[in-house]
Amino acid sequence: MKLVVGLGNPGDDYQNTRHNTGFYMLDLYLESKGLTNYKSKFNGLYITASVEGEKVIFLKPQSFMNLSGEVIRKFVDFYKIDVNDIFIIHDDLDLPIGSFRLKATGSSGGHNGLKNIESHLKTQKYKRLKVGISHIDREDTIEYVLGKFSKNEQEIIEKTSIIIGNLLDDYFKMSFDSLMNKYNRKIG
Numbered sequence: 001m002k003l004v005v006g007l008g009n010p011g012d013d014y015q016n017t018r019h020n021t022g023f024y025m026l027d028l029y030l031e032s033k034g035l036t037n038y039k040s041k042f043n044g045l046y047i048t049a050s051v052e053g054e055k056v057i058f059l060k061p062q063s064f065m066n067l068s069g070e071v072i073r074k075f076v077d078f079y080k081i082d083v084n085d086i087f088i089i090h091d092d093l094d095l096p097i098g099s100f101r102l103k104a105t106g107s108s109g110g111h112n113g114l115k116n117i118e119s120h121l122k123t124q125k126y127k128r129l130k131v132g133i134s135h136i137d138r139e140d141t142i143e144y145v146l147g148k149f150s151k152n153e154q155e156i157i158e159k160t161s162i163i164i165g166n167l168l169d170d171y172f173k174m175s176f177d178s179l180m181n182k183y184n185r186k187i188g
Helices: 018-032 065-079 112-121 141-145 151-171 176-183
Strands: 002-006 039-041 044-051 054-061 086-092 100-103 127-132
Touching: 002 018, 002 065, 018 054, 018 086, 018 127, 018 141, 018 151, 044 065, 054 065, 065 112, 086 112, 100 151, 100 176, 127 151, 151 176
Parallel strands: 002 054, 002 086, 086 127
Antiparallel strands: 039 044, 044 054, 100 127
16 A cells, blocks of 8 residues: 655645645646545545555645644554655755656655654655755745745646656556656756
């Protein structure tokens, strides 16, 4: 069984903000598959599906970003999910808009949602997809990540979501090393 998690903040105030890129990518992927009926459990919205013959839980934690690990831990414990079968999709300030990077392990890089996940899973060894939201140095970081995409940025994110949809399809068919070799490219 696999657990695919999109990170974000719940509520209308945070919809379409940069920090909700994980939610957005997960929603677009699931909509493309005709999967839109989320259920609620353990303070998370989730959809269960069979993909390539394997049960997959797609999850959007409904605690705030900084408490995502609590929700993920409850799903991991209840469904007996191995940490090797967890895949997190999240925003990343250090990558330009329109870019993304797959990682098999690593530090939180200052991302509070990932810090909380690491705290609750007791490891940094979980797979992740970092989706670039860029960062403009002159803006306050919190204000920036909680801000909405400009029209131009939104167009770039939508184009990126198509590639990420293909990446997610491949995630269920390929080894993670092969997936990284196929999709991770030099940026800049």
